[in-house]
Amino acid sequence: MSAPPDRSTRKSDRGGSAAVEFALIGPILIAVLLAAVVYGGWFLMAQSVQSLASEAARASIGGLDAAERALLAEEEARAAARDIGALDAARLSVRVEDDGVTLRVVAAYDIHDHPIMLLGAMLPRPPETIERAAAVRFGER
Numbered sequence: 265m266s267a268p269p270d271r272s273t274r275k276s277d278r279g280g281s282a283a284v285e286f287a288l289i290g291p292i293l294i295a296v297l298l299a300a301v302v303y304g305g306w307f308l309m310a311q312s313v314q315s316l317a318s319e320a321a322r323a324s325i326g327g328l329d330a331a332e333r334a335l336l337a338e339e340e341a342r343a344a345a346r347d348i349g350a351l352d353a354a355r356l357s358v359r360v361e362d363d364g365v366t367l368r369v370v371a372a373y374d375i376h377d378h379p380i381m382l383l384g385a386m387l388p389r390p391p392e393t394i395e396r397a398a399a400v401r402f403g404e405r
Contacts, residue, residue: 295387302384306394308350309375314396316344316351317371320358321398324367333402334360337369368399 323340327333337360345353351373361368375381376392 298384299387302380302387303390305350305378305380306375306390309373309378309380310394310396312348312350313356313371313373313394314398316341316348316356317369317396317398319344320371321367321369321400324360324369325400325402330362330364333362333367337367341369341371366399366401368397370395370397 320337320341324333324337327336338358341356341358342353345351345356355374355378357372357374359370359372361370373394374392375394381389381392
């Protein structure tokens, strides 16, 4: 029968446990951090698209007819996209719907190959097109 190991030997045997614990928890931690970056970036872009749609709808009020209102809305949306650091104006498409009483600006932003989306390739991805709308009433029904 062998003698039990003394306490000093047991203490040195536990040295590799931190590495094993990190090997188990590390990938989960990295995935959570990547998800925070990817979804945080997506929410930043979604809020920015909503903001520029709202600004475009407000700017359209100055137009005298439907064509001028649509032009004002599109110009404001492009200008806002250039001013907002998180957005690229080339990825933006703007649609203006005017029924004579309500003008609705729909802004769609394509992020399928955006670096933030490419960063989270192993994660469940948010939608690749962010579409937000804003409406302004300028007449009576």
